[in-house]
Amino acid sequence: MMTQSERQVAIAVVQAALNADVAANVAKITDLVIKAAEQGAQIILPPELFEGPYFCREERDTFFDWARSVENHPTILHFQALAQKLNIVIPISFFERAGQAYYNSLAMVDADGSLLGVYRKSHIPDGPGYEEKFYFRPGNTGFKVWSTAFCQLGVGxxxxxxxxxxxxxxxxxxxxxxLYPTAIGTEPLEPDLFTKDPWQRAMIGHAVSNVVPVAAANRIGVEGNQTFYGHSFIANHRGDVVAELGDREEGIILARFNLDQIRRNRASFGFFRDRRPDLYDILTTADGRASV
Known part of the structure; x- marks a missing residue:
């Protein structure tokens, strides 16, 4: 039975095609964020590195010029003002320069426009079309969960x-x-390898095994020799996909959740009650082998 004190939250995901015009990209994401807020969204997730094209498709040192410090970052400041105006929470993905280090980072903006902190991407891929190790150090922030105006948010x-x-x-x-802001599409050297289904299944598995809603925001469109396949989605705590965009749709999707009911469901499933941390040492060994 739901009471008036139950915590309710509305989350939206933004999907768009992006190009080399930073101002145009920021304006496009802004318009979609406003539309999502008009529909009642309280937390709005744009895609990964939405200020420009996915430059990690190739290794070019000129792209380091695109990195900015989090301090006085114009895009972050813009969305801080927008968040305060609309009373929304927005995770902002950006290319960060910190001294001589470069990171794939996310700034968490709360509903009052305040900057709650920065998360630096922990796992950095390296392969054809996704040459991120050329640009980014592995994140040094550890995983982050932020206490926002509406709920506790974890973002990878x-x-x-x-x-x-x-x-x-x-x-x-x-x-x-x-929440997972994303840039994923075709594999340049393996055109027959279509990763959309396993990409979604991996996150849906997180939803099921943690009894938690999961949302992912991807981009669409052709950039160089890659096609970004979209299919941004929101899954509920059972792993049901409750909202999804297609492979060519620009727009938003929205879902509403009763967080207190989900918390009760999580407790009743017993996944966290029945954990065995005493058996998990192997998860932290470098080679994944148990000691004899």
């Missing part, structure tokens, strides 16, 4: 979404929702 970035340890860590830190 793209490649993080494939790792169950990341999702479980954020749940143990108290997350009510798991």
């Amino acid at each position: 970035i793209c490649w993080d979404q494939w790792f169950p340890e990341c999702a479980r860590a954020m749940m143990l830190m108290g997350a009510d929702l798991l």
